[in-house]
Amino acid sequence: MLAQVEVPTFWSEPYNSPALWTKLVVALLIGLAVLVGLMYAPVRARRPIVAVVTFFSGLYWVMLYAWPIPINRQDNQLPNGPVEAVGFWLKDSNSVIVSFTQILTALLFGLGIYSLLRIHLQRIVKTQRDWGFSVVLLACMSLMVFFGYADWNSRLGERGAMLDNPANWGFVNFGRDFLFEGLLQQMDAAMFSVIAFYILSAAYRAFRVRSVEATILLGTALIVILSLMGAVSGLWDDTIRSAANGNTFILNFQLTTIADWIRNTFQTSSLRGISFGVGIGLLAMGLRIWLSLERTGGSA
Amino acid sequence: MAGEQYLDTGWFGMLVTLLLAVFILVNIRRAKGGKDLFIRRIAGLNAIDEAIGRATEMGRPVLMVPGLSDTVNAIAVQAINIFAYVSRIAARFANPILICCYNAAVYTLAQEVIRDVYQQEGLADRYDQDSVRFVSDRQFAFAAGVSGLILREQTAATFFMGEFYAESLIFAETANSIGSIQVASSTEATQTPFFIAACDYVLIGDEFYAASAYLTRQPVLVGSLIGQDWGKMMIMVLLTLGTIVNSFTLTREVTSEKVDGVFNTIPARKAKLDDSPFNQLIKPSKPKITVERPIDPTKAAPAAGGGN
Numbered sequence: 130m131l132a133q134v135e136v137p138t139f140w141s142e143p144y145n146s147p148a149l150w151t152k153l154v155v156a157l158l159i160g161l162a163v164l165v166g167l168m169y170a171p172v173r174a175r176r177p178i179v180a181v182v183t184f185f186s187g188l189y190w191v192m193l194y195a196w197p198i199p200i201n202r203q204d205n206q207l208p209n210g211p212v213e214a215v216g217f218w219l220k221d222s223n224s225v226i227v228s229f230t231q232i233l234t235a236l237l238f239g240l241g242i243y244s245l246l247r248i249h250l251q252r253i254v255k256t257q258r259d260w261g262f263s264v265v266l267l268a269c270m271s272l273m274v275f276f277g278y279a280d281w282n283s284r285l286g287e288r289g290a291m292l293d294n295p296a297n298w299g300f301v302n303f304g305r306d307f308l309f310e311g312l313l314q315q316m317d318a319a320m321f322s323v324i325a326f327y328i329l330s331a332a333y334r335a336f337r338v339r340s341v342e343a344t345i346l347l348g349t350a351l352i353v354i355l356s357l358m359g360a361v362s363g364l365w366d367d368t369i370r371s372a373a374n375g376n377t378f379i380l381n382f383q384l385t386t387i388a389d390w391i392r393n394t395f396q397t398s399s400l401r402g403i404s405f406g407v408g409i410g411l412l413a414m415g416l417r418i419w420l421s422l423e424r425t426g427g428s429a
Numbered sequence: 430m431a432g433e434q435y436l437d438t439g440w441f442g443m444l445v446t447l448l449l450a451v452f453i454l455v456n457i458r459r460a461k462g463g464k465d466l467f468i469r470r471i472a473g474l475n476a477i478d479e480a481i482g483r484a485t486e487m488g489r490p491v492l493m494v495p496g497l498s499d500t501v502n503a504i505a506v507q508a509i510n511i512f513a514y515v516s517r518i519a520a521r522f523a524n525p526i527l528i529c530c531y532n533a534a535v536y537t538l539a540q541e542v543i544r545d546v547y548q549q550e551g552l553a554d555r556y557d558q559d560s561v562r563f564v565s566d567r568q569f570a571f572a573a574g575v576s577g578l579i580l581r582e583q584t585a586a587t588f589f590m591g592e593f594y595a596e597s598l599i600f601a602e603t604a605n606s607i608g609s610i611q612v613a614s615s616t617e618a619t620q621t622p623f624f625i626a627a628c629d630y631v632l633i634g635d636e637f638y639a640a641s642a643y644l645t646r647q648p649v650l651v652g653s654l655i656g657q658d659w660g661k662m663m664i665m666v667l668l669t670l671g672t673i674v675n676s677f678t679l680t681r682e683v684t685s686e687k688v689d690g691v692f693n694t695i696p697a698r699k700a701k702l703d704d705s706p707f708n709q710l711i712k713p714s715k716p717k718i719t720v721e722r723p724i725d726p727t728k729a730a731p732a733a734g735g736g737n
Contacts, residue, residue: 201718204728206723206725207724230500233534234533237534237536238566239533240536241530241537242563244563245562262577317567317570320596327601327602331601402634403618403633403634404634407618410634411616411638413653413657414503414506414507414638417453418506422653423510423649
């Protein structure tokens, strides 16, 4: 990974160079030291180790946000002084540090697959309730892995460009296309379209006149819905305009004007209020995690 | 923020962020010092015990979904913190639980936390490894999988907390169709109305982040919550000030405007919002700066327009 970065930076060294090998070995040793430290350290010492690792991992992102970023930097320029040198390093490191997350995610994805396999194989072996669904799931997963990998493999090298034309496709390409585009994408779309019916049933329950609040909600929703129905809003607004005869106060009673007022005055301000709260909450949560003040799963 | 020199221009945003952090840390210190801090009642969180009690009476599982976070972020951690409380109560009543994860990293974290919860309660033998599951990392496959579980297991209580998108209503309506009591919260403002329409109890906005403080009363969390409230008060003051300053500015005429960080004299015209000192503080006009730097002889010159 270190050798793949195109522009030479702190993170990249020429292929097979001693500097590259030194950095690889040092990185490996640090990783092993942290792992061994976590495994063999007394239980009481594990928390500080995790706290230190968390702090330094988080420090990078805090610095990326807070440190002055070099203006109009060209790839062949050297930094002016230590402040810019840190800015250069932070920016160069971004793509590499993001890929650390991807490596970890890939590793953990394996654990997720293991969980799926364990649950469903167990169900099939013990012929528990609905074990047939587990067979379908595992069969689909295996087929998708096989065709997905074979298709990807067939597109490597010079032959890849030829496969942009379906006329050159083989069995695995057709198989992958059928499973992914033909089945999975269509089923995704089907699930998405189901939401339309759920919106209707949820709206029916929510908009019943049960209390003062529900009645206000019903009235507001009705105005907004009707304002979006061209035939209704056009008819109503034309009537209001002709009745107004230049009176600007009466023009306020156009359906589209009322709906715009509801959206701009109530909806936007409410959403912004919620966003402020969520943003501050997120900042507090991030701060607690970064400084290891948060005890995940804290006792009641 | 990328590419900006905040010390010259956007320093105000940095100052507000710093103040928010200071408010939170100061209040955590106050709470740790034994200061009794008040948190208002949150109906959705009071409903948690009721929901688990109902599930216990019916002998059906409690289902939890920690959102569709793409990785372990603060939102997923908060959702799992709330679920740790739910699992603790469920463990005490020997009630089965199901946690459905969209992301493998969140699944790993959830599994560790829930196992710890059972161990802390001295009920490690009641912990079922399969109660925390990775379902799928495709949005609608996940929605279909979780809906299937809700229907097959006939869950008595369902908790949807975290990042939800279009699938929120699929979950909520499926759970509603089997009469399951639902407590939900989405950090996505666009999904909150769907949850409000379909669920029994909803935590709106930052109530989601207040939940663990409210449930566990840990001084760190309570202090942090009070710090957040201070931050909100600061924002309210800024909003009021901004409204007054902007309204006053709009009544005046201006003879200069700021372009690229420099004030230029112009013929008198009616003021716009961009002329307000408050707007210029929040959205500063950036000066055009050219920086000369030494050239690294070992690196090739970039193509035209190749700067960052």
